[in-house]
Amino acid sequence: xxxxxxxxxxxxPPPSKGRGEGxxxxxxxxxxxxxxxxxxxxxxxxxxYPAYYTIRLSxxxxxxxxxxxxxxxxxxxxxxxxxxxxxxxLSKFPPSGALINNxxxxxxxxxxxxxxxxxLAVLAVRVRxxxxxxxxxxxPMAISATAVxxxxxxxxxxxxxxxxxxAVVHAFDHGVQPIAWxxxxxxxxxxxxxxxxxxxxxxxxxxxxAAIKGIPTEIMEAxxxxxxxxxxxxxxxxxxxxxxxLSVVTIWLFINVIKVFDIIYVMTGGGPGTSSRxxxxxMYEETFHNGRPGYGAAVAVIMLVLIAPxxxxxxxxxxxxxxxx
Amino acid sequence: MxxxxxxxxxxxxxRSERLVxxxxxxxxxxxxxxxxVVWLVPxxxxxxxxxxxxxxxxxxxxxxxxxxxxWTLHNYGSVIHATGMGHAWVNSxxxxxxxxxxxxxxxxxxAFGFAWIPFPFRDTLFLLIVALMIVPIQTSLVPLLxxxxxxxxxxxxxxxxxxxxxxxxxPLAVFLLRNFFITLPKDLIEAARIDGASNLAIFRRIVVPLxxxxxxxxxxxxxxxxxxxxxxxxxxxxxxxxQPMTVRxxxxxxxxxxxxxxxxxxxxLLMIVPLIVFFALQRYxxxxxxxxxxxx
Numbered sequence: 001x002x003x004x005x006x007x008x009x010x011x012x013p014p015p016s017k018g019r020g021e022g023x024x025x026x027x028x029x030x031x032x033x034x035x036x037x038x039x040x041x042x043x044x045x046x047x048x049y050p051a052y053y054t055i056r057l058s059x060x061x062x063x064x065x066x067x068x069x070x071x072x073x074x075x076x077x078x079x080x081x082x083x084x085x086x087x088x089x090l091s092k093f094p095p096s097g098a099l100i101n102n103x104x105x106x107x108x109x110x111x112x113x114x115x116x117x118x119x120l121a122v123l124a125v126r127v128r129x130x131x132x133x134x135x136x137x138x139x140p141m142a143i144s145a146t147a148v149x150x151x152x153x154x155x156x157x158x159x160x161x162x163x164x165x166x167a168v169v170h171a172f173d174h175g176v177q178p179i180a181w182x183x184x185x186x187x188x189x190x191x192x193x194x195x196x197x198x199x200x201x202x203x204x205x206x207x208x209x210a211a212i213k214g215i216p217t218e219i220m221e222a223x224x225x226x227x228x229x230x231x232x233x234x235x236x237x238x239x240x241x242x243x244x245x246l247s248v249v250t251i252w253l254f255i256n257v258i259k260v261f262d263i264i265y266v267m268t269g270g271g272p273g274t275s276s277r278x279x280x281x282x283m284y285e286e287t288f289h290n291g292r293p294g295y296g297a298a299v300a301v302i303m304l305v306l307i308a309p310x311x312x313x314x315x316x317x318x319x320x321x322x323x324x325x
Numbered sequence: 326m327x328x329x330x331x332x333x334x335x336x337x338x339x340r341s342e343r344l345v346x347x348x349x350x351x352x353x354x355x356x357x358x359x360x361x362v363v364w365l366v367p368x369x370x371x372x373x374x375x376x377x378x379x380x381x382x383x384x385x386x387x388x389x390x391x392x393x394x395x396w397t398l399h400n401y402g403s404v405i406h407a408t409g410m411g412h413a414w415v416n417s418x419x420x421x422x423x424x425x426x427x428x429x430x431x432x433x434x435x436a437f438g439f440a441w442i443p444f445p446f447r448d449t450l451f452l453l454i455v456a457l458m459i460v461p462i463q464t465s466l467v468p469l470l471x472x473x474x475x476x477x478x479x480x481x482x483x484x485x486x487x488x489x490x491x492x493x494x495x496p497l498a499v500f501l502l503r504n505f506f507i508t509l510p511k512d513l514i515e516a517a518r519i520d521g522a523s524n525l526a527i528f529r530r531i532v533v534p535l536x537x538x539x540x541x542x543x544x545x546x547x548x549x550x551x552x553x554x555x556x557x558x559x560x561x562x563x564x565x566x567x568q569p570m571t572v573r574x575x576x577x578x579x580x581x582x583x584x585x586x587x588x589x590x591x592x593x594l595l596m597i598v599p600l601i602v603f604f605a606l607q608r609y610x611x612x613x614x615x616x617x618x619x620x621x
Contacts, residue, residue: 040450045492119356126350145553151367151592154374155370280463283463307460
């Protein structure tokens, strides 16, 4: 089924430098469009247009059919940031709300996953059972957040015959009542964060471990011969050489944290009360339960704004890589 | 044999040196094994619970089952038949397979265009796709639902979720595959062009067969992504008889929250597919995840 020699319905594009240029007729170039067209159409209709619609909707009050019905200007955003204690409440200390919870996620989740993942990447290469340890840490990466949620609901269960964590606490101190890890507003976020760290550390470990193995051994041998201790080798040689993979992993963890939803939906439903809501959860709740699509769209736009710097970074990085190549 | 071993000593350590080394490394072993245990215990606990009798689950912790040795498959029977999880498992598969093949196909075609056929605005369009890779799903949920439900009446079929996953998988597919295709030998493709092969023939006979590792990496990544997805299925599949496991399990949780035998069996059924993929295709899986790190 050859489409060779297809008459081109468009004028030949002006010649430009590129791969395999000289051999291509105008018809063949037009075929380039045909190859990318289906993908571009799908993206335009189902990704770009919806993003535009959502941005527009965020300035309106929406109805139950998700139509924009009443122009509000920036009122949705104003309400979210100043008048919605479930989203952002700065009036008391410590501040609370979904945005603050998400900030908590950013700080605690990213640092825990980075520290544990880096420690494992550095230490596991020194033992013979490296593969076994790595497999144990990595397996949760394959599991869906729904299953991770059920797994950790069991771990945190206040029923001491189910919850292994309470069983451990009980073994140390028989007098302690079982702790409702997910039932206390002060604990619930950290319990959720740890479950998600458990699920994501494998990724950090694998990326960093691959990078460590790429560091030429001569450098470290030379440092050892010169009498450098292991800690100094780690701090002054490994860490600087890992800066690029560390930044890639940090960005990945950041995007993960801004989008986190599934595990909270399964484990707490945002509760108790509203104490474990995050941005993505608020978007779902306002749009699909409270029937406020305009307000929910404003939350989605805030997510987009938080992620936009990473988009710019990705595009920049890609461009500079190509200049070097 | 043994003389050879003796003739080529691998290390010159004495016995006491080895002992010192072992003792100084003990904290390392303890730390690694402790982390390994913490990481394994939750999954093992769930797996063991799913094979215990309900009576035992409610009277003693799962760690007792290691000595009781009293297993059953009954929980799986109940959860598959009585709660409809078997049906939901099939739904997961029905959703996942086309939602993997579609972006893989469209993505490979587009990636070939971007890599090997120059056309106007090619680089600009490609940068746009790089930017689209991490657009949060939340910005598209409402308009897509409106499109599917109010205009096209797709919300009671699988089409909506297939389309949505295709759209979200595509930017990554194009990005990964284009970056792989571009590393294929230029001479090979130009020689085929000189021989008069059409673009489609070059794509089918040269590019695709040479790119199996990249196609497999993305395919596995997308398969697991869709299989594990909760949010999009929650929004786009409203008919309960078509919902996948990730959506049905939270329902199970709200109706049978204390039926630990059912919950553990259901969660294990959900996990088993990714675990098989993981152990069977570990190399592609890790590559796919590493490559997918630019997405989420």
